[in-house]
Amino acid sequence: MNLPQNPATRRFLGLLPAWLVIGIFMVMPMMILLVFSFMESDPYGGVDPGFTIEAYRQILFDLNFDDELEFDPVYLIIIGRSILLALIAVFGCLIFGFPVAYYITRQERRVQNMLLYLVTIPFWTNLLVRTYAWILILSGDGVIEQPLKSLGIIENSLEMMYTNGAVATGLVYSYLPLMVLPIYASLEKLDFRLVEAAHDLYASRFQAFKQVIVPLAKPGIIAGCILVFVPSVGAFIAPDLLGGGKKLMLGSLIHLQFASSRNWPFGGAIAMLLLAFVMIALLWQLRSARKRMEESG
């Protein structure tokens, strides 16, 4: 068999499978959704041909039951709540994830590998199953309340389930490994002699942490924040199972449009909006990464 001699052609052929996979499984579905979001909705589900920006208009303005077009903040509230909860999840993951990552880097190589392996173990089970486990932990007759009740410490239920706190707990739990791993990766390269040097120069523990460790771990922290934020903002399982569904989140809102509301274009429009948020987050990361590169020369 004759291999093409031109290196450009060879590179193209070598990358072709990857391009095809990305094209077919990522770009194409998104393009379909984008096209659908500009079409008319079919009352039986699906879309009808015709171009309209109706779906995007609906995000901000809607006809009320007196047939007047009015500004409608419903969807902005849902979007705001989703972003807020995602930020809480990021913050929670950072608080719990950083010490864990730091602890791991301070161990012997062999122990490090073992601990990293343990961090990834939850990924071996389905997310749905793991979230159901939290129902058993948080619910009225669950693992936390039952012993407290039988010891007589509490009498009434703590009502932990079906609250925003439960959703945040579920999100932090689900995505914690995504925070630990990148922070570990950047802390692992950290030269601890720098920390010792800081102490030699009379830096307190906090100063050494703030001015030496954090700046050097920054790429990992940013990557971790992005990795947690992106799936959290569109999360569907935790808000649905642990939040009691009383407050809609973006993921549930999109699901509702494709299922019972049979408004595919609007579902597509919200999905596009969600995609825009994610892109903004990623671009921001890209920019700060480039800035760091320039700073470090």
Next chain:
Amino acid sequence: MKKLLIAAVSSAVLSFAASGAYAAGELNFYNWTDYTPDDLLEKFQKETGIKVNLDTYDSNETLLAKLKSGATGYDLAVPSQNFLEIMVKEGLLEEANVASMPNYKYVDARFKNPTWDPEQKYSSPWQMGTTSFVIRTDLYDGDCSSLKEFFEPTGKAVGQLGVFKTPEEVMNQAHLYLGQEMCTEKNEDFKALQKLFEGQKPAVKIYSSEGTPDRIVDGTVVMSSGWNGDMFNARTKEGGTTVKYCYPKEGVVGWFDSLVIPKGAKNIEAAKKFMDFVMKPENMALVSNFASYANAIPDSAPFLNPELADAPELKVPNGIPIAFGQSCGEKYIKAVDKIWTKLLQ
């Protein structure tokens, strides 16, 4: 795995059928998953010599899309009442003249000539069920006889109420309670619905359509939306004896699946034979025993498993109206979506 195998084999068989190697005296049956007992098909083959090939789907939308695309090769399918209405309107069904079949006499008078097939031209009954609300009678002394209890709860039920997450059925219950027409397009009706649901929300602990039997049995909620089949399972579960499925005087919401013959079916006579065969009480009982749903053939009761035959969840008392969901217009669907999104914002 077995189901997958059956599906694969039957679709292979179907593609043979489509390619012209079609044997006379075979019937291609397209039904929901876990809905067709094997012994029913064997019995039919023994009695008539007609072999039934089964293929399955999991939603009315899938079935409608298949029939709309034409040339399916199916001789029988089982849509729910609201989709049956659409199929009739779109001319996707063959006439079967069910009313003149010998076993039609067994059908409960309440379900003869239903609104979705007023002259019983296209469809014969398969299985049915209802949606209402349940009360844990040991935890809450609620009033089962009116939807007021569910929509305007008082006392211990406040904060302990579970409601379905998807609006269709709850919305129909609300129409019953407010005395509105199904598929109403009146703005004042929409406003009244919105007020009703906003008023109910403070009492709601959880909006979810999954796991309702578990939550009522473990006491997470004391009152809840519920499907009759689910609630039958909840009551017969350990610790569930006090789960009471309510039949409020305003009525319950119903679904009704029927056998129909898609347009272009090759073996219409055999399909009609099957329809008539299923309406016979002992055969209908086979289906109910397998699927654990109710049916529209009262004489099937002696052939049912005892726990099914005695289940109050499966028997709608006489005098309680059953409102079957309809396929509504675009204005209605949009309004319901708006009410629901606002509610959960």
